[in-house]
Amino acid sequence: MLSMEERMDHFWLTDEQFAKISSHLPTDTRGRERVDDRRVISGIVHELKSGGRWPDAPREIYGPKKTLYNRFVRWAEKGVWVELFETLAHAGGPPAQVLIDSSAVKAHRCAAGGKGGSRPKPSVARVVGAPPRSTRSSIGSDARSPSC
Template sequence: MMSGDRFWLTDAQFARLEPYLPRDTRGKPRVDDRRVISGIVHVLKSGGRWIDAPPEYGPRKTLYNRFVRWAAKGIWTDLFHALASAGGPPAQVLIDSSAVKAHRSASGGKGGRAVRRSAARGAGARPKSMR
């Protein structure tokens, strides 16, 4: 859910994520997961720096540390796979295709305009050297 230019997980969105979040925390209680995940998504969507995250998401260092630690543990990947497979196969699939012009030498072959004889034509031709 977007509020102005801020991103916040809805109750339904967080309810889908919550079962996949780590529960093996030690020490002092974690900062609110919903708030921190919303802040992480906001930073990633906006393309901004962690230090520029709005203060209502909590400590900026917490956003960064949680993102990095969960990435190292594979939690983000697990979340993605769980959510992607939850709905089953998609009813529609979109394939995006782009046509890009490339320079004639972009394929790595020899460039130039010289006309070269085909190897197939040359195979039936008379040998150029004597045996």
């Protein structure tokens, strides 16, 4: 069992939280005795919240990284996570605690910086009346493909 100090430094499901989901966890396992579900789920949530890699999970707190990863993937394939989320969403509670949000914003490659488009930019030298410091391309602008 974790000490209070370790629990404060890392994510750990409370007794109340684990009681809400424990009846929805799969029990049809074969082979070796399964690592404690509470420990593994706490490790999975820790990694998902922190955005870290599976190997970054503290082994002494959550167990082997391979166990965390394998349990996450197997339960995803079985639909366990979806069932848990649906159960928790139907249980009520503040919307901020049951909301799952994702955003994807697509931008044209020109929006990432660089020269800022294909319009010509006046040379500083031209502004003050000096001759241009570079020559124009011999290829007409109609023949070139626009980069943006």
